[in-house]
Amino acid sequence: MTYKKIDTTNYPEQFRHKEESLIKKLSKFGVQQLDTFESPRKHYRMRAEFRVWHEGDALYYIMFNPETREKIRMGEFLPGSELINRLMKQLIEKLKPNPILRNKLFQVDFLTTTTNQAVISLLYHRPLDDEWEKEATALREEFKELADINIIGRARKQKRVLFDDSVIEHVNVGNKTYQSIQTENSFTQPNARINEAMIGWVKQHIGQNDHDLLELYCGNGNFTLPLAENFQRVLATEISKSSVASARRSAELNNIENVTIVRMSAEEFTEALNGERSSRRADEADIKSFDCKTVLVDPPRAGLDTETLKMVSAYSRIIYISCNPDTLAENLDYLTETHEIIAAAMFDQFPYTDHVETGVVLKAKTD
Structure with missing residues (x-):
């Protein structure tokens, strides 16, 4: 609960500084420019x-x-x-x-x-x-x-x-509005307008697909539900019990039936998928029946662990949403051995701070 007085007149300069810093951090991976999304200058936190x-x-x-x-x-x-x-x-x-x-x-x-x-x-x-x-x-x-x-x-x-x-938020993406259950004391994206921009940017870069989507760290279904129409099926994982409940309720509220949400951590899911862990939840979801060629990850600030990184690198396309450019860069050191970045974006989720949200789309070099 800290606060420093904001100066809206300096926002353009602060935004440019963030953009320059992020390009510098990602330049070694071939990123020379970013799609950028400015926040409203006030009344942006929900x-x-x-x-x-x-x-x-x-x-x-x-x-x-x-x-x-x-x-x-x-x-x-x-x-x-x-x-x-x-x-x-x-x-x-x-x-x-x-x-x-x-x-x-x-x-x-x-x-x-x-x-x-x-x-x-x-x-x-x-x-x-x-x-x-x-x-x-x-x-x-x-x-x-x-x-x-x-x-x-x-x-x-x-x-x-x-x-x-809980409350019901309306998330507007393209010409559609999705109803999102948001629960007290559970994680939700704080900047409503930037959140819509993030989802729209991802949808723009994935197009329509004849295969399934794997999503790790799905939260309350923030990306899951709007992306469901772009894939045959979606297999999503999340460790938080309240977030899983919100995601499932939101799917019902929006009449979305091609989504399966499993309450597992990314690490547990990776072990179950690799046959290193027996899991009733994974068996009930029949996770090996999914034909996932695209994976979306939105991890916490620590980024992806080593085993999850290895698992993710097996997919043809990776969408990585990051709240920490430093751990993103560490993960990209590994992922860019097998994949190349084809799109990158900066979302100013937290204006007037040093924090920045980054989106990266990677495509396998062998495709």
Whole structure:
């Protein structure tokens, strides 16, 4: 929960610097230019977390300066969605006079959508009882005219949900809109517009295929569902239980029937596919029946492990979405022995920071 004041006027310069740095990092793999996608300059983050500071009768949000750890009072949050900003202002005013809802409250989390839905999570240093739930229910009713919201109360070993812990985001790709289940406390792409750009870019470079797609680290089905129409079938893996549940619910919501989602880590899946591990989930999914020639990976910052890298390199086409250019470059050292990069892109998922999202499409040299 750190924050440095953003200067929207400097965004073009910051963006160019990121582009130049990324090209320099990827140049040894033959990348001379990138497809680039700029973020909206404000109101781009669909989720945010704030500490709550109590000072007498006063109550306000704070974040911390990442360099000095100094407390920064947050009356608004420019990177946050417009809905986050509307909710945070009204919520704090409603909490101030309510001793039950504000007592030992230390954090508020917001998860919002472009469709005017939100989950507000209130985190406490005390147990939550029926009296808290009664007041939280009344609070939810007060927000009805502003947005469709759900409220979650969290305390040690406790979670009270009013009345759902998920929202439904609309993801627009091309001329289609996909409904995406996004669950509180589970990973979702924070920048809605850049996320749509990423999916659109991938779809542009894969075209229609007569074979199947393997996807590792599928999360809540963010890429899985829009790409399903481009392949005969999709076999997707994810370790997070809540993300797998969201992905399966989203597939049903969108009437997508050619997707199989297996709750396994990439490492476990690799071992099962290589016959080095017995797995009931892999057997139930009949993973060896899939004719996958394209693989999409969207790993965490650590990148792909050694065995998964070896497995991925056997596919004719690799789509690699990376949140860490350093580990991407390390993985490309291996992958470019057998594949060549035919497209690369920079997505500014996190403007005003050093972080960057990268997309790379690789094709086997023997094809």
